[in-house]
Every structure is written in C-alpha cells, then in structure tokens.
Amino acid sequence: MSLYQGKLLHLILLERFGPIVADVGKALFEFPRSLFHVRKTTGFPLLKVKESLSILIKFNLASFKLNHDGTTATYRLIIDNILLMLRYPKFINLIKMKMEDEAETLVEELLYKGCSTASELIIKTATRLKENKDIGTLLKQLKDKFASLVTAKYFIRLKNANTQEQELFAVPTIDLKQLSSIMNGSDETPADESIYWTLNPDRFHQDLRDQLVVNAVTNKFDENTGELMRIFLQQMYIRTSPWVPVSNLIPVLEVKDIVKKQKTHPQLLAFFDQYVNILEQDGNNIIQKAGEASGGSFQIEMKKIFTQLTWEIMEQLVNEKFDTKASRIFRLVKCRRYIEPEEIQHLVMMPSKEVKRITYQLFEENFVLLNELKRSITNSGPNKSFTLFYIQLTQLVRTTLELSYKTLFNIMTRRHHEKFLNKRIIDKKQRVDTISMGMRVQGASVDQLTDIEEMITPPEAEALAKIGKMMKKLNVAELEIDDTIFLLQMYLAYE
Amino acid sequence: MSKTKAESGESSASSIENVIVQLAKEKPSGISNDDIRNAIPDTPLEIWTKIINKLLKSGILELFKDQGVLLYKYKDPSKKTEIKGSDNEEKVVYKIIEEAGTKGIWIRDIRVKSNLNMTQLNKVLKSLETKKYIKAVKSVSASKKKVYMLYDLEPDSSVTGGAWYQDQDFESEFVDVLNQQCHRFLEEKRETSIKMGGGPLMARNRSYATASDVHKFISELGISKVQLSVNDIESILYTVVLDNKAERILNSSGEYLYRAIKTFLPTNGIVSTTCGICPIEGRCAENALINPKTCKYITDWLSD
Known part of the structure; x- marks a missing residue:
C-alpha cells in the first residue's frame, strides 16, 4: 500500500479495462467501500459501477464481504492480483516452454476470461485452434491438457462455501460428445456448469522461482551445476511443501539416479560427487549436508538463496547508482555488519575524503544506516562516541520495491504519452493497413496495393519504425522490472 | 665557626649529590625517598631535599609516581x-x-x-x-x-x-591498476584451470591463488615503482573480494586463498532502466517539473 502502488494499479486497470473500471479501482484502493459509496466517490451511474465491480470480481481483482445488516456488502481491492497482471506474459511463456501450444492457448484464454468453466474454456480454445484440425481429436487433446494443467495445480477451482479442500484440484467431468454438439450449435448445458476455474498464481510463482534459482546457479558456476540444482529442486517437491524456507532431506542417490537416466549431461554424471561438493562448499549455503544416510542427503536453503540474490540486487543498484567504489563500501558494511568509518577507510583502499563522501552519500540515500553509541557522561575528559554503519536489508528491499513501482509507473506513463503524441501517425498506419488488407481480400493487383502502401511517406515510415523500437524497449523494460519485483517479493515472502 | 660549617655543608652537599646520582644510575627503574635515606642516613632531610630539587631542576633526575610512591629516575644528560x-x-x-x-x-x-x-x-x-x-x-x-x-x-x-x-x-590510480591486474591474474588462472580439464573440483582447487603468487606476478609485471610487500597485495586482493569479483577462503595452514568468481545474477531490471538509478528520482512526480513524460533521461535512454 503506497502512493505509487496506487498510481500503478490505476494505470494497469486503465490499460486493460478502461477508465471507468480504473476509477472504481482507485476508489477501492483508497479504502474498502460499499457500492453506493463507490458511486458517490466516482460519480458514475449505478449501472456502470455495478458493471465495473463485477468485472473486478470476475477477474479476482476485488473481493466483497457481506455487512452486518445482511443487505449491503463492502468491496475490497486485491492489490497483489492486479500487479500480477503484469506477469501474465511470463506465465504464458512458462506454460509454452513446459507443455505444448494447446496448453498455452488454454492458459491464454483463461487469462482473458478471468475465470471460466472447463467446458466453456475448452470450447473457446477449440474455436480458436480449429483451423485445419479434426474437431474430435482437438477436443480430446484439449481435455487432456486441461486435466494435466489441473493436476499440476496450474489451475485452481474457485471456492464457494461448500467447496472441500480436496476438490480444489480434482479434474471435473467433461463430456466430449456434448462439447462437440455445443460447438455445432446445440444449446445443451455442459455437465460441469457451475464449476469455475481460475489461475493458481502460487504454482506459477513456484516455477518462476525455480527457474530463477537454476539460472542463478548456472550463471555462477556452470551448465552442469545448474542442471544439478534443477534436479535437486525437482526432487525437493516429493517430500517438501513448496514454500518452506529450508527443505526436507533429499537423498543424493535419488538425484544421481535421475542424472543417470537422463543421459543429457555426461560431464555431470562422470563427476557427480564433485559437483555436489562444489555446490555444498560454496560460501552462500545453497544446499547443506544434513545426513549421511544412503550416501548423504541434502537440504535446500531456499531462504538463504533468496537473501543472497537480494543482496546482489542491492549491490547492483548501488553499483549503478553511485559507482563501483560505492558498491565496494556497501559490500564491506554488509560483510562486517557493523563497522566504524575509520575501519572502512582502512580497508577499501581509497582516499579518505572520497570514502567519507561516498559513505555519507549512501547514508543520505538510506542504503546504509548509522548507529551512534555514546558513552555515559560520567567520565571526564573528551568523550569518544562510536559511529557504526550498518545495513538493514528488509527495509532496503521495501524501499527498492517502492522504487520499482515508481519506475514501472514512469515507464508506463511514458508509453501512454508517446502513444498519445504519435496518435495521428499510428492511426494513419492502422487505416492504411486495414485498407490494404481489405483490398488484398478482394483480389486487388500488386500495383494498387503498392499505391495504397505508398500513402505512408518515407519520413513517416521512419518515424513509425522509431516509435515501434521505442515501444518495444519500454515493454521489455516493464517485464524486466517485474523480474526484480518478483525477486524482492520472494525475499519478503521468505522473510 | 659558622662560616666553616657552611663550607663543610656545601662540600658535603656536592658529595651527597654524587651519591644520589650514582644511586639513580645503578637503579634505572628509579629510586624512592627511602632508598636515598638508607644510602645517606646521617644527612638531615632538609639538606638532601634541597639537593634533589636542584637535580630535578637541572634535569639530571626525573620525578615519577608509581603506586603512590615517588620515584626519581636518572636521565641521560646527552639527551x-x-x-x-x-x-x-x-x-x-x-x-x-x-x-x-x-x-x-x-x-x-x-x-x-x-x-x-x-x-x-x-x-x-x-x-x-x-x-x-x-x-x-x-x-x-x-x-x-x-x-x-x-x-x-x-x-x-x-x-x-x-x-x-x-x-x-x-594514489588511487595506482591502487585501481593493481586491483585490475590482481583480478586479471585470478581470472586467467581460473580460465586456464578450466581448460586443463579434470574434474570440476580439481579445476576449482587449481584456480585458487595465494597472495604470494599474486605478489610474484605483480612484481614481474613491473608496474610498481615502490617495492610492495605481500601484505600490501593482500589488502589489494581484499578490495577485489569486496568488488565481488573474487572469493577468499582460509586454507589449512592459515593462509588466505583467492579465486575469481562470477555473480549469480545478470544485470537485473531495476538497474537497466533510467529511473532505477536516477539521481533525482525523489524530485520526480507525475505533474511536477521533472516528470516521466518529458524526462530527459528517459528520452536519452529511448533514443540510444
């Protein structure tokens, strides 16, 4: 809950659902309100407000609670889920990498709809994919994919008052015959009418987290160690619930068996014990030996890994924002926990004046904090007080998170602004594209088509190319900042 | 009569002075009042205190106080x-x-x-x-x-x-150059050790270098005008460690070993945009003079 978070939410809602929903969202962000209260604050007609609220609820972006009087309800915004919308492209990409294209389209459709019944979702996806395909096999494929998405917990059933815990990931009955007849135009009601499904972000985050850890290990060591880490994580889930800070024991023999079966990394198999050793002996405590039974078993220290990664983000931030010298000082303070200015000067090998300048600059921007220890005044003579620098990571993470929101907001605002500035030219391009497309369908000659396309002058084309490049850069930046936000949120989750 | 007494008093004063100085010379840790009284038992107190005062004034003796006892120490007149x-x-x-x-x-x-x-x-x-x-x-x-x-x-x-x-x-340039060279040395050592093959553990152990190895390398390079000690190199290497380009471990004989390392993360999102590292981020707001729509930093970033 912060100023920029609110502004960012407004922008996200504006982009996806338009101005009315965005304003309703903003009103709810300020504090939870009842329907009439929302209408009063926003000034929209009741119907519109109702519509917006139902959109928000359908996409699981808002929740409501019945008031004591039993007739009115209070609506509340689910902030995390709105921020999650920025991560949707990553979710889709993840599924694409792990499963096949059909699964990707299923996820995509579900994201478009917010929530949906299984039959509805499959029909919708099938209509999209039906070109050049046999409807029967396609439906069967989609059904299987849907079932595997549910069993893998990527989809979760929406809860109502009577939903049992074990029903959340139970595959519903889907009647294929019924589905194909609905697709052919009959208006039967499908068998799973009232069972709605939505995305399970936790499961996606779990995958993103694992990917992050594996990539980090690969970066630091090599391909083989990364693969080892991946298998360790995979084996972790057999005995451990996904979000505990330290995993239960993982027998190393199991991991070795998998490497043997896989046959993709001969180097890893040949020097298996050594790779395990390297991972274990690294100073960052990625895995830790916990038992000697069955050739040794290890624990994965998730929390420590993320603390380490977060430190690295902070160091990078200091490095880019100030200088390599500043990051040197920052790391020194980190290593020593509490350190006196004289000692910093002694160890970082820089002119003392510069050390002072940088340390106090870091202090000014709240990267390091200062603790003054004063002696009691009883003893006479000059009183020496100790000045100690230290870092509070959690506090720094929260500041950085806020900075990330602000950055995102700035980037998105800029994107809107650029679009607005170049509206004329973008509109023209769109018009020309539609016309040429229409003519191509009608079978126009090549000459006619080039005539139409030449309506965009070379300078305009150049400008368009520039805008396109700019938009791409801004979009990439958005996704990258979200990576940072994800990592920092993971740290806070483990904290 | 009184005159002769005064004369004899003076001569005895110089002899007493010699006795005291001799005593002080023999005991470099200092002599106390009791020591003096024992050495010259028949001299009255007021006479030898006068002599002591004279000696103190001329700087032959120094006065110290140790656990409440006054001590006189002989001081070398050459100083x-x-x-x-x-x-x-x-x-x-x-x-x-x-x-x-x-x-x-x-x-x-x-x-x-x-x-x-x-x-x-x-x-x-x-x-x-x-x-x-x-x-x-x-x-x-x-x-x-x-x-x-x-x-x-x-x-x-x-x-x-x-x-x-x-x-x-x-001389920060000098230190920077040394820092770079030390890192280069460690990095080269890491690369050659990987190329040499063998298991990953062996490659890792081969890539460790002690400060004296680096010292030798730096001395042979001849970039330093002054003679550097191994300790100097050690402190340079520590800055490489602080730059997160190397790690330091203690080996069994109590020596530090250094090794070039890589980081976990490539550059992350927040630092790849201008806003994350913006120096005037605190003064930027939607409708302020500095705002994202017209921000020059973002314009520069977008156009390169």
Missing part, C-alpha cells in the same frame, strides 16, 4: 643537552613529544597532557621547531591534522600511509 637553553615549558612539551615516538602526537593531546594554554603551546612548538628539535608531519588519516615528533625520527607507516601514499595523497 638533555638537546634542549639546552630552553625553558621549563619547552622541556615538558619536548618530553611529551619524545614519548609519542614514531607515531607522533596531535597538538590537542599535547595541550591536554601539558596543561598549557593554546597560545603558549603554539609559541613553544614554534620555537622547538625552529631549533629543529621536533618536526610536524601531516597525517594521512586526516589531511588537516598535524602530528609532532622528534626531528630525527622516521614517521610510522600509519602516519604516512605506507606504499599507497605519496606526500599525503592517496
């Missing part, structure tokens, strides 16, 4: 000759500076120890300096802080800063 022609204040100040040795002493500490006021002390110091008894040395830890020490002493490395300083100026 005393150096401050000939000085008054009492100068002697006190000289003594304080002498005690500070090669580390020198700050003017404020002299003031506290000598109980002299500032103007007087300044005068004394100036006179001692012109007589070349003492000298002022600029300390590297604080550029404005001068420390005083005896004229013929070589300042301690904590005052001059050792190899990294030239005339109180820290």
